[in-house]
Amino acid sequence: MSAGRRVHRSVVVAALIAAVLVPRSAAAYLNLSVDLRGQTVRLRWASTPVRWFASNRGAPGVSASDFQSAAARAFSTWQAVPTASLSFQFVGFTSASAFDDDGTPTLGFENRPDLERVLGATGFVLDIVTGEIVESDIFFNSAFTWSVAASGNPTAFDVQSVATHEIGHFLGLGHSALGETEPRADGGRRVLASGAVMFPISFGRGNTADRELQPDDIAGISELYPSSTFRARTGVLRGRVLRGGRPVFGAHVIAFNPATGQSIAGFALGDDGSFQIAGLSPGPHVIRVEPLDDADAESFFDGSVDANFSVTFYDRLFVAPKGGAGEQVDITVRPK
């Protein structure tokens, strides 16, 4: 199983275990989950610090040492989230390849010209009883040109930005749909803007913006690895997206706080059109529902996504409480 960042749309399969990514409705953004014996289990590391190795193979223009330093900065970005409880430990360099099933979480370059639209991907080995992550590896496709330049290189992809995204997967986060794209002539999509490092499509060469997490990423990782105060200080939005009284599967729901300017999003993935977004700062929020049409649906989860409706705003302000869930909301959308 893998989750990767694409240059633009493509599907990469590098299954390490016979598990299927399934949507989890009880999560903001998207958490990676698996079905184990009929139970949906979120992927997460059971204990920290999470130990990791770096491959001793570099790529043109990026030495193994440069690569390790950039990856370490990306790990530090996630570790610095104040509302999450996470830590990492770099163990050393290894000659093992990423995706070797050897019990050593490894990040490194692999030359995969066959994956012409895949910058990187993350794979997992799970404990099939508990769902805990036993091993996770990240490969960076050295068929592309890479850079570790402090301000980026306009002809190369930024290692630290892509590492930040892939480490989100490494920790158990799925893709966020908080972004806008436009079609490209070659059939792919160009990112106009994104509201999450975990958006599935890269900004492109030379862009280093994704070294910095956004509120949606922070809410996601905090919900998965909460600090002792996170749940007491933030609120949860629960609701359903309906059209003609029937549930809408895969609707993308954005909660925007007009006081802070922060947007956090989730998906309506329950059989009844239900969704849940955690990590909201207390106070009124604007709720916007949109069809999932800015990337391939399979970038996010399995299932037939219903995108036949117009952008809809909930006509009430949702008030996020300080701890716990607010009133459940039902949002009715109209067909396009």
Place this chain on the structure above:
Amino acid sequence: MIRLKSHTALFVIACCACLTSTVADAQVRGPAPGRIEVSGGGGWFGGEALGQRDANLRANSATSSPYRLFTTDTQFGAAPVLEARVSVALWRRLGIEGRFGYSRPEIRTSISSDAEQGNTITAVEQMDQYMVDGSVLVMLGRGFGNLAPFVAAGGGYLRQVHEGQTLIDEGHSYHVGGGIKRRLFTHDRRFVKSAGVRGDVRVYLVSNGAAFDTDTHSRVAASGSFFVGF
């Protein structure tokens, strides 16, 4: 909307009110010392703009401005208020007063300029707002017929319970204002010694509460009430 970073203006106004009272002549219109007045009535508590904010996404260029998904403009609405007061005369022209007010203002967020749809939509929340405050009341000496003008200044506590009772915002307020009382009758030897009507206009400086920042915001309130003196 006026935003004040300090309470300086409030104190200036309060000092002016007190100076005005010192030029009063002997024709004091206030109740006798120790008298208690209870009043109840209603009025209007003003609103304010809470501010505009765009829902921005990080643009795919370091040099371009953020990508605006939609724009919001939020107002704290004005609302009718019910209020009750108890005042005690310390001297003929000086008293203290406690007030309780209740109103149900709306927070209204106008949503426009969405990247994918053109309609302007308003999302609303209605809250319960409770205010408890205390004032020093100074009766101005020279009235107009049966009318007794006064000025007041004080401070209090604000409690705003959001829709669904899922969140409570608290704040504090300072106010200055004035008004006029008109006695309809007085009877010094009866249990009910006086009754009348009063009108109040106040400027409140409110801190915290359901605000989008930590500044102090001003709101205007006006009310009318019926009072009974004991």
